[in-house]
Structures are given as structure tokens and as C-alpha cells.
Amino acid sequence: MSYTEEVYAKVVEKNPGEAEFQQAVSEVLDSLKTVIDANETEYRKMALLERLVEPERIISFRIPWVDDQGQVQVNKGYRVQFNSAIGPYKGGLRFHPSVNQSILKFLGFEQIFKNSLTGLPIGGGKGGSDFDPKGKSDGEVMRFCQSFMTEFCKYLGPNQDVPAGDIGVGGREIGYLYGQYKRITGRYEGVLTGKGLTYGGSLIRTQATGYGLVYLLNEMLEHHKYSIKDKTIVVSGSGNVAIYAVEKASQLGGKVVAMSDSNGYVYDPNGINLDVVKDIKEVRRGRIKEYVEKVPQATYTEGKGIWSVPCDIALPCATQNELTLEDAKKLKENKCFAVAEGANMPTTLDATEFIQENGMLFLPGKAANAGGVATSALEMTQNSMRLSWTAEEVDQKLHQIMKDIFVKCEDASRRYGLEGNYVAGANIAGFEKVVDAMKAQGIV
């Protein structure tokens, strides 16, 4: 058995029932096999992979809170502090009923390599709760966030662990979390990112993941002599990442014809009117089906199926494992030629293989959505310097970071004879820096 196979077998044995975590480890180890085989003796001796797949720490805690009816509710809270070799733990908080330890470990593991790829000094972490903010009043969300932070603040610090938002955690939640952190600790410091602009947030952070995705997509397309202009694009989701991916893709001349939420998708042959979507999602916190009430030529379809809409480029921006092998086949049949992941691991392993084997271009989430965490790190820098950059400055830095990420992925894939395989390229480039730092810091 090779070293990677051995370590993967141990991960399965030691993390039973954690399907998402096992899937993420399998994908990363598979694509690192060439690099690891070349250094097998050294890595084995220092148990490098065994250390890499084991989180440095997992904190799990109870979150009691009182709902509007006076009923006490209890949720689970977690923080996976996965790897701090290259900087303080950094990664979002997710509030969604599906949250469990496996999902947060998969996200935290991926985050290590993503953060490394940005070139900025940030380690990997992820956290969250099975709390569902959907349908809750502002008061309920606030009381929940306050209870979450009352326990969580013990493990945070600007040089220790700096979370951001993720699914279900946007500006409102970050505000409540920050307020409680400050109240308990008495410290006004950059301990969360994605903050509001009046209390230490960075311009462009809201747009960063979606914009970054399209910047990287653009780099890849240009490298392969394509362009976004006049391409038909389908974007799943209608949350933070999806909305700003649509905005940037449209600015670059692409035509986005479909978006979704967890209930269904809308198809608009004239191109999605983003103002309508922003009003539904950012202002009224409504459902995507309301789009057809405002835009008569659009149609709404209940359920999954967004990937059956013909397109040139597919941008999955909702959640993990939302694009299956069947979906990938449908995309191919409809002549889609590029898939770039805005969400984390939205494409199943077999779908990813199908896409790559069938000559479609593919950008993995850990490279393609790294603009969010990169801009979070820029927010940390501004907080430390006690100043704010202009939107143009931040956008220009984000754009450059995404260009650099493409060069790193392209270069790493080429060095190992895997040209054009950006899954391998991203994993190898991210891995090399982390491993260097781990080796230098001894057995810790």
C-alpha cells in the first residue's frame, strides 16, 4: 500500500461516519500522490500526513438560547482549529441545520490549502452550528449569536483564531458576534472578518468571493484562449458568493441565465436581473421563486435540476456535493466547457473526474473561492494598521491575488506533468508551503 493509501485507510478507520471529511481527504491525497511518493521516506519518518489530517484542536460546545415564545432552545457549536503552521486559524462560521463535525472538518481541511494558496499568513480552521437562522427573528438571531460567542470567545484572538462568515452567517450575524466579543473581553480588535464598514470591516469583502471566482475563471479562460464575453452562464445558489459572481460575470460581458436556492431555480432567457435578486435575498430574505413575480419572461422550477439548463460555463455556488455525475453528464451533453467552483466541494468526486476526463476546464473551490478568505486577511491587515483602504485598492489587491493563484496552480500542475489539472495544481501549490512550514517548526 502506498503512503497516501495507508493514511487514507487510517482516516476512514479513525473518523467513522464522517463521509464529507473522508471525501475531502481522499481528493487531496489522491492529487498529491506524485509529490508524496517522491518524498515518501522523509514524510513517513516525520508522520507528516498523519499530522496533516488530524486537527490541532476541535472545540465543541452547548449553545442555549431563548426563542421569542420564551422557550429555551439548545444548539451545538463547534470550532475546528485544523492547522496553524503558516498563521492564525482562519475560516468561516456556518450556521445551517446540516452542520456537524464531519462537514466542519472537511471545510477546515480544505481551508488549510486554500489559505496557503492566497500567499497570505493564515492557517486553516472552520466552525459553526446546527442553528438555522432561516425564519428566525432578528432578536432570536441576536440571542443565539450572543450565546455562541459567550463560549467561543475563549478560543479567539487576532493572533490566534479569526473567523469570518459562511452559509447562514452574513453581516447581521457577524455584527452580533462581534458586539458580544467586545462586551465580554473589553477589547476592540480584529477578531472577526466580514465586519460592517462602520466598525472595522473592509470594502469589497462582501463581493470578494464572487468577484475572485470570476477573476480566476477569467485567468483560466484567457490562458486557454477563451473569454467570458457573450458566454451563457449558470450559477447555482443566490447567496453571497452567487450574487457577486453574477455581478462580476455580467460586468465582464457574460450572460447569467439561471440561479437557485434550496427550493428550486429560476431561468431567465434575457439574463438574470441582479437588482431583483438582491432585493429578494439581501433586503427581504425571501425565496428565489419570487423572481418570476417581478420578471414575467422568467420561469421557476421547483427542486434540483439547475444543471440541465444549457450553458457554456457552470458556477456551482451553493453547497457541497450539489453537482453530481448525472449533472456533469448533462452539462457535457449541453456543450458546457468550463466549471468553476464558487462553493466548497460542490462537485462530487465522480463528477469532477468525469469533467476532467471529458476535456472540460475545471477550477476547484480551494483556488476559485479563495478570494473571500484572501480579502478577510486584507481586512485583518487593515485592522492591525488601523486604517482603511479604498474599494479600488482592495479590489486591485484581490485581483492580483487571484492572478497569482492561477500562476501557482498552473505552475505546480506543469512541474508534476499534470498540465491543466488545476485540482492537482491547487493542492500541490497549497501543500508545498504548509509542509515547508511544518517541517521547519519541528514535531508539533
Ligand code: NDP
Ligand atoms: P449563503 O448562505 O449566502 O448562500 C448559500 C446559498 O446556497 C443560498 O442560496 C442557499 O439557499 C443555497 N444552499 C445552501 N444549502 C443548500 C442545499 N443544501 N441545497 C441547495 N442549495 C443550498 O452562503 P455563501 O454564499 O456565503 O456560501 C456558499 C458556498 O460558498 C458555501 O459552500 C461556502 O462554504 C462557500 N464559500 C463562501 C465564502 C464566503 O465568503 N461567503 C468563501 C468561500 C467559500 P437557501 O437560502 O434556500 O438555503
